[in-house]
Amino acid sequence: MLTDRQLQVLKVIVDDFVETAQPVGSRNIAKKEEITFSPATIRNDMADLEELGYLSKTHSSSGRVPSEKGYRYYVDNIMSPLKLSSREVNQIQHSFSERMMELERVMQNSAHILSELTKYTTLVLGPQVYETKLKQLQIVPINQQSAIAILITDTGHVEHRSFAIPADLEQSDLEKTVNILNERLSGVPIIYLDHLIKSEVKYLLQKYTNDFEKSYQLLNQALFTEQPTNLYVSGKTNILSQPEFADVDKIRSLFNIMESEEKMAPILKSEDEGMHIYIGHENKIEAMNDCTLITATYSLGENQVGTIALLGPTRMDYAKAVSILDMWSGQMTNTLKKWFNEQ
Amino acid sequence: MLTDRQLQVLKVIVDDFVETAQPVGSRNIAKKEEITFSPATIRNDMADLEELGYLSKTHSSSGRVPSEKGYRYYVDNIMSPLKLSSREVNQIQHSFSERMMELERVMQNSAHILSELTKYTTLVLGPQVYETKLKQLQIVPINQQSAIAILITDTGHVEHRSFAIPADLEQSDLEKTVNILNERLSGVPIIYLDHLIKSEVKYLLQKYTNDFEKSYQLLNQALFTEQPTNLYVSGKTNILSQPEFADVDKIRSLFNIMESEEKMAPILKSEDEGMHIYIGHENKIEAMNDCTLITATYSLGENQVGTIALLGPTRMDYAKAVSILDMWSGQMTNTLKKWFNEQ
């Protein structure tokens, strides 16, 4: 168990190092207002803290630097929530302004604003579509060979895909197909679409259209070709300003991960709701071993959960990051509740 | 005027430097198969070429490096088109495969593949919409407060925007508005929409709907709020592998530009069609002063011109870059012609 003084020393070291990115020496600690004891005393405490694994040195005669364990302790036991400035609060609220009626825009905007406020990289993963329901399906022919399928969900999400119309498909069959689909599929959760089409709609099509095979094939092509983008990243370049990322190789491997939705999505998805902090090697991906990732979930409806995350160096302003994510979560939940109850 | 031998020396220096990124010395040049004279002779030529401004040294006893003027001369007078490997040809053709019916996808895909092939950054600027015509306008209500407007153009481009429905707008007015719009605006070039609405449609709305003011306001809100994204960038991280971008500050300023459509679009748009090569300080933006930008236009229809560009260090494999862009342009033009004639 740490003494009060040790705790205080650890806090000062983390705070100072987060700010300056330089190892913190005993003399500098002693200079702080809140510190009332001498450098020698502090040195003793630091030696203890180092033995316990909360601090480390960059070399034998350097000042101390928080270890990952030290950050962990700071996050779990020391840091206190920060009061955000009114400017920060305003900006966050602004990203939920009324004119933003689309989830996509809200996410994009939030990512942008949070990365501005924190100077870290913000990642927003859209909600999984477990419960999203199909509102309407439309097919708009463009020319003889191609048409566009437009899916609209009850959350206001619009998805469109163009596809080739089989050459020998009759116009009437196309129309019938669309009618059947709209009739049978409206209100159905997206996730069941595939199943429902395979079971029920298939027979309807077979019954009412002349060229079932073509219609069915077309349908599959139009609806199930590709996963839509669901990851919004903003402020990637902020990472470049951090002194720990002076190495171009590091930057490259990190950027490669962030640009790939497949790699990033599983990292962001967490089993349970709420906030999670992954410090350094707590991140399973090697390229992120000197980063901290803070994730927070937001939910719309019952089972739809999305994630927002901040990515920065382990030397992160944890209190600020957490407070800002917290603020955002609250606003987001409010907005979505209002939004959902209204419709 | 350069002698044949000087020309040959310049060519070897550019080719070698592009490959190795190291200053080229006379001994190394003499070792090349195609070179039949001694280092001393080459040194004399190099001294002349330097005096003429085509070469420079990194320090007084280093080998030579092409200057921007040297690259310019190489591009204008020396380099010969490269025959692409069948792998490269295949990959480019693949990005135009039949299933890609949407311009957006083609652009995204092309950007990706070209950056893979060249290891430079690829930027694709979508065509300006001067001539694109509105095919269909649909308005899909999501709930009491909001709806989504979907614009489909004759090029298969789909644009959607959600907007708030004024609280006191009657349902019937909304429907009437949409009907009027579809009737009057189909086939109209997007660029004239605004004008046509202000002149003609305005009166129709006034005549047939109860709450003209609301309908009109809604219309403006739905159609003219924001410019759609039109810039696709791929392979930004490729730049990180180039030795000339070891400096993080350089990277940052370059990334900042590439991430901003407002900054990038005017650079990419060129007055006239065809290929343009901007070497080093020929780029007006300071951050790009040690880059080369090669732009090529592609066109669909009569007046619609888009741009594709490769961005790399001035030490670029010009022959390859030009050949690949050339290949792509040809394919793109073909594809679009076929596409347009069919509809």
Place this chain on the structure above:
DNA sequence: AATTAGCACTCGAAGATATTGAGTGCTAAC
């Protein structure tokens, strides 16, 4: 007259050596 061999010279890169100063750990005094 053009080309080439020969040679002194230049200068960056890489390694070795000295200097400085911020910081530590330990011991003894308070």
Place this chain on the structure above:
DNA sequence: GTTAGCACTCAATATCTTCGAGTGCTAATT
């Protein structure tokens, strides 16, 4: 338990040396 004092450590920085790839110039060769 706390602190002053002091010897010690080591990264950062500067200075010097060595090495070699490269040059420019001059004189010899073709």
